[in-house]
Amino acid sequence: MNILATIPFPLQVATVLFLGLMYGSFANVCIHRLPKKESVVSPRSHCPSCNTQIAAWDNIPVFSYLLLKGKCRQCATSISIIYPIIEAVTALLILAGFIKFGVSWKFVIFCFVGPALVIITAIDIEHKVIPDIITLPGTIFGLVAGSYLVGFKDSAFGLFVGGGTFLLISEIYYRIRGNVGMGGGDIKFIAAAGALLGWQQVFLIIFLSAFMGSVVGVAGLAKKRLSALSQIPFGPFLAGGTLVAYFSGERLIHMYIMSVTGGY
Numbered sequence: 616m617n618i619l620a621t622i623p624f625p626l627q628v629a630t631v632l633f634l635g636l637m638y639g640s641f642a643n644v645c646i647h648r649l650p651k652k653e654s655v656v657s658p659r660s661h662c663p664s665c666n667t668q669i670a671a672w673d674n675i676p677v678f679s680y681l682l683l684k685g686k687c688r689q690c691a692t693s694i695s696i697i698y699p700i701i702e703a704v705t706a707l708l709i710l711a712g713f714i715k716f717g718v719s720w721k722f723v724i725f726c727f728v729g730p731a732l733v734i735i736t737a738i739d740i741e742h743k744v745i746p747d748i749i750t751l752p753g754t755i756f757g758l759v760a761g762s763y764l765v766g767f768k769d770s771a772f773g774l775f776v777g778g779g780t781f782l783l784i785s786e787i788y789y790r791i792r793g794n795v796g797m798g799g800g801d802i803k804f805i806a807a808a809g810a811l812l813g814w815q816q817v818f819l820i821i822f823l824s825a826f827m828g829s830v831v832g833v834a835g836l837a838k839k840r841l842s843a844l845s846q847i848p849f850g851p852f853l854a855g856g857t858l859v860a861y862f863s864g865e866r867l868i869h870m871y872i873m874s875v876t877g878g879y
């Protein structure tokens with residue numbers, strides 16, 4: 616008998632949200648420590664201003680920020696609103712995954728993939744880099760999880776097609792422009808995403824991220840907020856494309872095939 620069916624749905628949602636907030640809290644630790652190559656396990660969190668160790672009851676995701684009105688209890692220095700936003704976004708992503716996939720391996724895999732996408736987005740926006748410490752284990756994870764999701768052959772093919780396509784684009788760009796347009800982190804990311812979702816969906820991710828990137832890029836250039844497209848980190852768009860593909864990739868590809876073949 617399915618134990619889950621005996622638990623009322625609101626309680627299921629509350630449990631998943633709680634789990635998501637915990638992941639979000641850990642995501643914050645990763646976002647701030649991975650670029651500095653610090654351990655994400657120890658030491659406990661400190662206030663970046665007065666260095667006081669943050670007590671457990673002041674470290675509750677989102678709620679502590681609200682209770683403390685966004686200030687450190689000791690030194691009253693403002694805490695960045697990015698922290699509770701990261702926690703809330705992660706929790707909502709996990710909840711969306713639960714509602715979409717139910718209790719399944721696809722949901723379990725998403726509990727790793729979702730927070731990783733949040734971490735990559737935040738780090739790439741701030742530091743313009745996607746750390747190897749996420750993408751390299753991510754490639755192994757992608758192959759293992761991808762073997763379950765799409766089969767080992769499609770997964771391995773996705774790794775090489777994704778990584779190879781970006782390597783080629785990066786090489787062509789370098790030959791034409793003489794500078795590096797696409798970072799190594801982007802190449803490793805798309806290889807990992809290709810391994811996770813297979814070669815068919817890696818093209819969908821590339822298409823979606825290039826589309827979103829060019830919309831934002833053109834808007835930014837038009838408002839003169841950006842002087843060159845190369846200033847925009849590509850990681851957030853890759854993460855967005857991967858997210859869309861993870862949730863709806865099969866349906867989007869099916870719709871595309873239908874529209875090309877006219878349903879035959």
Ligand SMILES: [Zn+2]
Pocket residue numbers: 662663664665666667687688689690691692
């Ligand atoms: Zn402080």
